[in-house]
Amino acid sequence: MSLLSSVSWKGWDSMLRYILRRFLISLATVWMIATICFFLIRMLPGNPFIVANPLDMTNAERLMDYYGLSDPLWQQYVRFLGNLVHLDFGYSLAHPGRSVNDVIIQYFPVTAQLAVQAILFGIPTGILLGILSAYRRGSGLDYGTQMLTILTTAIPSYVLAALLQLLFSVQLHWFPASGWKNFSYTILPTICLSLGLIAGYCRFMRTLMLEVGQQDYLRTAKAKGLSNIRIIVFHQIRNAILPLVTNLGLEIAGLLMGSYVIEKIFSVPGLGKYFVTSINELDYTMALGLVVFQAVVVVAANFLVDLLYGIVDPRVKVA
Amino acid sequence: MSERLLTVKDLRVSFMTASGEVQAVRGVDFTLDRGETLAIVGESGCGKSVTIQTVMRLNPEPPALIRGGSILYENGSVKAEITRLSDREMRAYRGKAFSMIFQDAMTSLNPTTRVGRQIVEGILHHENVSRAEAKARAIQLLGKTGLPSPESVYGCYPHTLSGGQRQRAMIALALASNPSILFADEPTTALDVTIQAQILSLMSDIQKENHMAMIFITHNLGVVAKMADRVAVMYAGQIVESGTLRDIFYTPRHPYTWGLLGSIPSLRMDLGTRLSSIPGTPPDLFAPPRGCAFAARCPYCMQACLSEDPGFYQVDAGHRARCWLLDRRCPREVEAPVGRDRTVRKAEREAE
Numbered sequence: 001m002s003l004l005s006s007v008s009w010k011g012w013d014s015m016l017r018y019i020l021r022r023f024l025i026s027l028a029t030v031w032m033i034a035t036i037c038f039f040l041i042r043m044l045p046g047n048p049f050i051v052a053n054p055l056d057m058t059n060a061e062r063l064m065d066y067y068g069l070s071d072p073l074w075q076q077y078v079r080f081l082g083n084l085v086h087l088d089f090g091y092s093l094a095h096p097g098r099s100v101n102d103v104i105i106q107y108f109p110v111t112a113q114l115a116v117q118a119i120l121f122g123i124p125t126g127i128l129l130g131i132l133s134a135y136r137r138g139s140g141l142d143y144g145t146q147m148l149t150i151l152t153t154a155i156p157s158y159v160l161a162a163l164l165q166l167l168f169s170v171q172l173h174w175f176p177a178s179g180w181k182n183f184s185y186t187i188l189p190t191i192c193l194s195l196g197l198i199a200g201y202c203r204f205m206r207t208l209m210l211e212v213g214q215q216d217y218l219r220t221a222k223a224k225g226l227s228n229i230r231i232i233v234f235h236q237i238r239n240a241i242l243p244l245v246t247n248l249g250l251e252i253a254g255l256l257m258g259s260y261v262i263e264k265i266f267s268v269p270g271l272g273k274y275f276v277t278s279i280n281e282l283d284y285t286m287a288l289g290l291v292v293f294q295a296v297v298v299v300a301a302n303f304l305v306d307l308l309y310g311i312v313d314p315r316v317k318v319a
Numbered sequence: 320m321s322e323r324l325l326t327v328k329d330l331r332v333s334f335m336t337a338s339g340e341v342q343a344v345r346g347v348d349f350t351l352d353r354g355e356t357l358a359i360v361g362e363s364g365c366g367k368s369v370t371i372q373t374v375m376r377l378n379p380e381p382p383a384l385i386r387g388g389s390i391l392y393e394n395g396s397v398k399a400e401i402t403r404l405s406d407r408e409m410r411a412y413r414g415k416a417f418s419m420i421f422q423d424a425m426t427s428l429n430p431t432t433r434v435g436r437q438i439v440e441g442i443l444h445h446e447n448v449s450r451a452e453a454k455a456r457a458i459q460l461l462g463k464t465g466l467p468s469p470e471s472v473y474g475c476y477p478h479t480l481s482g483g484q485r486q487r488a489m490i491a492l493a494l495a496s497n498p499s500i501l502f503a504d505e506p507t508t509a510l511d512v513t514i515q516a517q518i519l520s521l522m523s524d525i526q527k528e529n530h531m532a533m534i535f536i537t538h539n540l541g542v543v544a545k546m547a548d549r550v551a552v553m554y555a556g557q558i559v560e561s562g563t564l565r566d567i568f569y570t571p572r573h574p575y576t577w578g579l580l581g582s583i584p585s586l587r588m589d590l591g592t593r594l595s596s597i598p599g600t601p602p603d604l605f606a607p608p609r610g611c612a613f614a615a616r617c618p619y620c621m622q623a624c625l626s627e628d629p630g631f632y633q634v635d636a637g638h639r640a641r642c643w644l645l646d647r648r649c650p651r652e653v654e655a656p657v658g659r660d661r662t663v664r665k666a667e668r669e670a671e
Contacts, residue, residue, distance in 0.1 A: 216426040220492070222377055223421075224441035225414035228406075234440075235429050242431070314476040315430060 015310075022306065026299045031081075033295040034288070038080055041279075041287055042073060048093040048282040067093060069284075080288070089289030094281040100289030103274055108293075110180065111263070111270035114189055115255035122194030123201050123251075127244070130205025131237060137210065146206075149199035161192045161265045178267035189266040193259060197251065201244065208240040215239070242313050249305035253298035321352035323393060324500055324532050325374070330388035330402075332366075332373050335381055339605050343369045345556035346388070351500065356526065356533040358547035359558075360540065360579065364601060366556040367536045371502045374401060375417050376409045392416060394499050415445045418498035420522075422505040424485035428477040434488045435461075435473030441495040460491040465521055483514035487521070494525065500532045507542060519545055540583050544568065549637075552576050555601050555612035562638030571655055572632075572640040574617045580657040611643065619644060619653055 047069070049060040064070045068079065083090055089100035133142040152160070168188060169177035175187045212218070213236060221231045260272040271290070278286035332344035344366045351357055359367045372378050374390055390401035394416065401412070421427035429437055438457040442448065448456070454473070461469035464487035477485055486506065493501060503522065507515040523546060526533050535546050543550055544564065551561040552575060560573035571577055578597040599616035602608050608615065614624040623629075623643045632645035644653050 216421060216423065217429040219377055220419075220421060220427045220437075220489075221429070221440075223375060223413055223419045224492070224495070225410045225412070225444055226440065227410060235432075239429065239431055313431060315478050 019307070022303055026303050029299050030292065030295050034081075034084060034292045035077075037288055037291045038077055039073075041282075041284055044282060046282055048284060067091075084292065089292070090285040092278075092283055092286045094278070094283040094286065100286050103286065104271070104289070104293055107269060107271045107274065110268060111272065112256055114186060114193060114262075114268065114270065115252070117186060117190040118193035118197060118255055119252060121190060122197030123248075125194070126198040126201025127205045127241070129198065129202040131209055131232075131240075133202065134206045134209030134213070135232065142206075145202055149202050152195045152199040157192060157196065157259070158261050158265060160195060161188075161262060164188050164192055165265075178265070180268050185266075185268075189262050189268055192262055192266075193255065197255075204244060204247070205240065208243060209236060212236050212240040242309070245305060245309050245312060249302040250298070252305075253294075253301040256297050256301075321355070323350060324353050325349075325351040326389075326391040326393075327370075327374065328389045328391075330370065330373065330390060331386035332369055332378070333384050333386050334378075335384055341604050342386075342607055343383075343556055343604060344373065345604075345607060347553075347556075347558055349551055349558065349561065351532045351534060353499070353532050354526075354530050356523075356535060356546055356548050358535045358537060358543040358550045359553055360537060360543055360550060361553035362538060362601065364604075365553045367553050368504055370553070371419070371504065371534055371536060375413055375419060375502065376401065376404070376406070377413075377419070411445075414441050415496045415498060417500045417502060418493040418496070419502040419504060420486075420489055420493045420506045423509045424482070424489040425477065425509070427489060428485060428492075430477055432476075433473070434475050434477060434480070434492075438488075438492045438495050441492060445496040457491070457495070460494055461488065463494075463525070464488070464491045465517070466491075482510050483518065486510060486514075486518055490518075490522065490525070494529070497529065498531065500534070501526070502534050502536070504536045505538070506535075508537070508539070515542075522546070540579065552579065555607065556604060557612060557641065559613065559642070560638075560640040562634070562640075566635065566638040570634075570638075571657065572634050572638070572645060573613075573642045574619050574644070575613045576640075577655055577657045578616075611641070619651070621649070621651070 047060065047064060049063045061070070068076060080090075087101075089104075092098045092100060092103065129145050133139075133145045136142055165177045165188065168174045176185050177188070179185050218231060218235055221235045226234075260276050262268070263270040263272040274286060275290055277283075278290060327347060327349050330344055330347045331342070334341040334343055347366070347370055349357060349359075359370065361367050369378060369383075373383070373385065385402050388402065392399045392401055392412070397416070399412065399416075401409075404412070428434065435454065435457050438460065439450070439453045442453040442456055443450070446453075458469045458473050461472050466472045466484060466487050472480065472484065472488065477488070480488060486509075490506075501522075506522070507518050510518060519542060522533070525531070533546075535542070537543060547564050549561065549563050550567040551558045552567065552573065553559065554575050560567065560571065560576045567576060568580070571580060575597070578595070581595040582597070584594055597616055602612055602615065608625075609628070610626050611617070611620075611624045611629055614620045617624065621643055623646075629641050629643045629646070631639045631641050633639050634645065643649060644651065
């Protein structure tokens with residue numbers, strides 16, 4: 001009967017405890033990231049008002065007082081943590097009147113849309129190509145995809161972006177070169193973002209398929225009399241795809257934060273730009289807010305992927 | 320009385336590798352009757368696994384290539400020349416006509432699929448039954464292999480089972496479609512000794528019950544003695560001696576068989592006697608020797624052994640060996656250094 005316990009209520013109990021523990025660890029991780037970044041950014045020389053706007057010193061000092069930046073650092077840190085608990089990232093120092101939350105709410109959906117499109121297109125395509133080139137190992141298709149993946153990995157994304165614009169916008173007039181109005185504007189940046197994904201997942205999946213292809217249980221499946229397609233789909237792909245899931249968390253988190261370069265080239269009003277400018281402008285609240293937001297997204301994505309992995313791979317024990 | 324199920328004639332299998340052709344199986348003949356157990360023994364790399372995997376056509380082709388010979392499967396009205404079937408045609412035979420139990424059940428079961436589903440998959444492939452019927456049958460099979468609570472094992476993943484339980488599940492899987500021939504490729508090598516004995520008796524019980532024929536591959540002569548009716552000793556891709564269990568253990572005629580038997584301890588052995596080992600290594604199958612494959616390691620090697628393959632000598636009905644010592648023209652009279660008959664003779668001499 002002990003064999004049954006893994007599916008009984010006791011299993012769910014340990015599952016819940018696991019989730020709770022992981023959740024607390026995640027919170028601690030976010031807190032640590034926020035703390036480290038808070039002090040790191042304050043160690044940068046200069047202050048936000050001199051950098052952003054060359055005012056005279058008195059004005060700058062008055063603004064420093066106004067934003068509470070002249071208080072002792074520990075007081076500011078406590079205030080920052082207090083606001084963080086309320087999920088309030090404060091007001092931007094460089095763009096008066098705009099809160100960091102507003103910026104995230106306004107620009108994150110754009111970035112997220114691109115990221116989701118790139119993932120939905122790039123990962124399945126990459127996996128499919130990987131499967132095909134593993135299945136037809138040594139064929140023209142295999143060499144072709146291998147060469148393409150090396151090319152796309154080797155060429156920087158801004159070069160690829162410019163080449164895509166040249167081909168599809170300037171020459172063929174299929175898609176607009178830049179801007180953000182309707183779906184057709186999203187296609188080039190999506191392709192550009194997903195090329196890297198396709199290349200990475202294609203190579204990874206190919207390797208995994210070949211690795212699983214050596215396993216004894218495929219011979220068992222063949223000995224049962226199953227067809228090749230069934231063996232590949234139900235036994236080989238199913239086992240090969242598991243390690244990819246682990247990768248997914250970081251991949252999603254990375255994409256969700258947007259690519260400054262891609263967004264810049266295609267004039268996409270996404271979050272990527274603010275990451276870079278906020279640091280340059282020493283916009284403390286903006287930079288910190290975005291970093292903490294990114295930390296939350298990364299930690300949450302990994303948390304979800306770990307849970308997902310526990311479900312798809314029965315060998316992984318939660319708790 | 321006996322019904323022939325399998326006739327293998329002069330089977331030759333090679334592997335075409337980047338560095339050349341490996342002649343893994345070089346002219347193997349054997350037959351198998353219903354209800355009979357044939358043990359194929361030999362050291363690692365002698366071609367025993369390749370031989371039975373060729374009968375099921377499990378070796379990936381390429382690199383494997385059937386160079387010649389025939390594998391005839393007969394069962395009632397079904398008659399098939401296995402070497403000529405396409406992969407698609409083979410599917411109907413795999414799992415149904417032949418089934419195989421592999422050495423390591425841990426790696427031979429799909430780790431991410433429940434044991435029950437893996438059994439059901441085979442049943443559904445071969446028979447037109449409902450999923451519920453297939454499930455009932457899978458649970459019944461698991462129970463038959465002596466697993467204590469087959470219903471719960473049905474829903475288990477392989478990694479949650481012990482080694483013995485996994486091998487039992489593997490047996491249930493192999494029996495799923497009631498095969499007429501069961502191949503067992505070192506089914507107990509990965510298990511500890513007490514479990515080995517249980518699994519072996521389970522297999523012979525099931526064999527008797529289903530009236531199956533069985534080919535047992537092993538390098539454990541103890542297992543051979545327990546399970547086999549007939550034994551084929553393989554060396555370097557050839558069968559060097561074959562006969563009944565008694566023939567091989569009591570009156571072995573090939574020096575390689577002597578070497579094998581001499582390397583296992585016996586209760587009758589005098590204290591202090593060293594176990595013998597066979598010096599040297601098997602020949603390179605990229606370029607097999609012209610004469611007898613065992614010549615280079617054989618303590619009785621003669622001139623003829625190096626230049627010409629001896630071919631088979633019929634010793635008794637059903638007992639043959641591939642050795643020049645058995646030729647009429649052979650100048651030497653060599654007495655087998657091992658085997659029960661030798662022990663008996665020695666005891667008689669000492670009594671005198």
